[in-house]
Amino acid sequence: MCGIAGFFQPGGTTRPETLAPVLARLTHRGPDHQQTWSRDGIELGHARLSILDLSENGHQPIIDPVTGNAIVVNGEIYNFQVLREELRTKGYEFKSTGDSEVLLHLYAEYGEACLPMLRGMFAFAIWDNRERKLVIGRDRMGKKPLFYADTPSGFAFASEIRALSAHPAVSRDIDVEAMDLFLSTGSVPAPWSIYTAIRKLPPAHYGVVTRDGLSIKRYWALDFRQKIECGEEEALETIQAHLEEATRLRLVSDVPLGALLSGGVDSSLVVALMAKMSAEPVQTFTVGFEEKKYDETEHAAKVARHLGVEHHVEVLKPAGFEEMLPSVVRQYGEPFSDDASLASMLLSRATRRHVTVALGGDGGDELALGYSSYTHAGTACRLNRLLKGKPLSRDKVHALFADNAPWAELRRKAAFRLLRPELKHLLRTERAMDAHKKRIYANETATRLDNLAFDWMYDLSRDSYGHADNPVERMLWMDNVNCLPDTLLVKMDIASMAYGLEVRSPLLDHVLIEYMAGLPVELKIKNGETKYLLKKLAEKFIPKDVLYRPKQGFSMPVTRWIRGSAAEFTREAMSQAAPFFGKYFDTAALDSVVEEHITGRKNHKNLVWNLLNLALWAAAHQAGEV
Known part of the structure; x- marks a missing residue:
């Protein structure tokens, strides 16, 4: 496990010092050794946490003296021993006993087709010396992160957003769409990041960077439609x-x-x-x-x-x-x-x-x-055949989402409890959050972001129909x-x-x-x-x-703390972030929502917790710490 970083400027000159601030923010990921390598417009950096082959042979970047290819890897390839023996039969030699060199030679043999052969958690970058291209990749489930910025000066990447934002070529302008999705979900979903210049490589994808730009392709997809007959x-x-x-x-x-x-x-x-x-x-x-x-x-x-x-x-x-x-x-x-x-x-x-x-x-x-929501979809499974495996249209779902008629809430509950459980988060949680956003956003922000979260969630639910044939597994896919x-x-x-x-x-x-x-x-x-x-x-x-005890989950008593010992802490955090909030929010409405929750007049747990985290991040951003 490590931290990786790099910069590719096709036809440009290398300046290894530009990676120094990036690697400085990856030291915690790799406290044992740091090293950079550069040539002909490509720079690679690595911060190492020594796990396999603790010798110097395990240091990265690793350079193949035969092909001139170079690699930096974060993570583990668990089937590396089997792959190494296969490569040895093809004439490859190894200096290290770890897994990173195996991936370097595997790429030399198979190119991007090596990705489906890997069993592990990983994010990597390989410089293909002959093709003059940079290849980046991420594991199937998204265990290891990889951020990138395709800038006018060149292509930069790193294991963490905080590290990549320190690169001099990368802008720290805020992506308001990402902020909106964060308020809805509690995180920023791929490919967005909080910065407009930075994106996340999605899980199970790889990217190829040449002088013509970046292309991203999927190499694996989770599918629940092909069933096994067994007891x-x-x-x-x-x-x-x-x-x-x-x-x-x-x-x-x-x-x-x-x-x-x-x-x-x-x-x-x-x-x-x-x-x-x-x-x-x-x-x-x-x-x-x-x-x-x-x-x-x-x-x-x-x-x-x-x-x-x-x-x-x-x-x-x-x-x-x-x-x-x-x-x-x-x-x-x-x-x-x-x-x-x-x-x-x-x-x-x-x-x-x-x-x-x-x-x-x-x-x-x-x-x-493992979630109780899956059991609630049982009725929907039994009624699934009546729906003929087709999602509701965007217009019909939005009409249901926006309906404020007296019986509309019953119709929404019937939809996600009996027929379309994959729409539950959209029709219940996001509808409530949408009402909050209308209250706390400044007019310009509300206009700009209208229906963004709705469209993203609808697209996710619609896409589930291409990967699962029943409501339970559509939710599971999502x-x-x-x-x-x-x-x-x-x-x-x-x-x-x-x-x-x-x-x-x-x-x-x-x-x-x-x-x-x-x-x-x-x-x-x-x-x-x-x-x-x-x-x-x-x-x-x-x-x-x-x-068989009731599921507890790994959560914390944040509502009690915010209403109790951390109430003043919350107010102070919101106050310090006032310059940030003033750009996008109606600050009077925002303060009112926070006070309603702290004083117990209303329960805005999810919203206020998200706002507190956003406030603390904004303060760190203003201070240049993120």
Whole structure:
């Protein structure tokens, strides 16, 4: 795991010093070694966190003396050993024992066609010396980030937006569309970023940069339409085999390794398989809260005792919230309001004191239908045939969205509860947020952004029909291509890498994901039980009362804190960001909304939490820190 950066100016001259401020903001991702390489208009930089081959042979950028190609990689290629042996039979020689050199030679042999061969989490850049082009790529699920800026001066890229914004060729002008989508979702979805000049390479895509410009192509897509005929027993056997292989591949490391354990189904199952494969007791790590409603430490401790692991616990207190939040916001580099980011930061910091690599349970809900919303789509599944697999038109959905007639709310509820559950977020959550936006936006902002979030969400729901044939799996597809990469994986990547901790996720292995996608939906949810197959598998290793307790989630008591000990902190943050808010918002209406929530007159939890994070980011932006 590392930080990568680069700049390509076709026909231009190299100035390696321009990467210095970018790499300076990637040191936390790669504290062990930094290095740059440049020639003929291309500059590559790398900040290394040493995981495999701790010698100098593992340093990057790596240059192929035969082809002149060069590479920088962030992440891990888990099947690198198999690929290396295949390449050796074709005459390739290796100086290192790690995975980065394998990818460099794999590209020399297959070009961009090598991407589907990779099994792992990665973001990379390869300089193709013969073709005089730069190739960038990102893993299938979006575990590793990659930001780029196609500027008049050249093409720049980096692992984090905060780092890329430090490049002298990159403008820091704010993208108001990204701000609007952030207020709706709590994150900025790809390909947007908070800066107009910077974009995100989407998961499962690669880009090719030549003197003619940038072209982006998809190399993999998640599809739920091709189904496998099998029974429950066969499915469980195959899932276990795939998950054991995914876990074993992720245990390859030349540095200490542990696991993140929440006490939920996903992380408990991963730790159980690790314990089964490890000769020594696995070290596990949990974060908790003083508020019992949000605390899972007892459940994690029970799993730890059952599995015989060496367990560590860290507790986040309300006072720590005000102290941590501004630095957490700066670390994410653009507005981001998943409230578990603070807990993830604390957990990562505590874990890094003991190990450099940790396995986690990310992706289990999106793999195996872990959210209660999937069970609510059962009626829609039964009525699905009547709809003939066609989405509602944009005009019809917008009419339903905008309708203020007395019976309109009942019609909307009937639509997303009985027929079109993929429209739930649009017709319920976004409709409420749209009313807030109409209240707090300045007139010019409201006019400019009218229907932006609606159109984006509608397009996402419409596209789901091309990847799944039933409402449940349409929702699952949407979660996998939006919520997972744009929120959940961003949260853990930034939090873990802030402390130089590599987090690996067996449940995000694409071989396992493709198999699960092919299973009939009736096997995935039974009798209203979410995550049915993973729970049945986990029964072999974990006490049933842990597996079948109500889902808790990794959230924090932010509403209570904002209305209590952090009320003045919230007011002060909003006040300091007044110059920023004055450009886009009706500040009197904005202040009124915040006060309504703090004083308890109304509940604007999601809006005020998003506004607080936006305010803290704006203050950091004004100070030149992001």
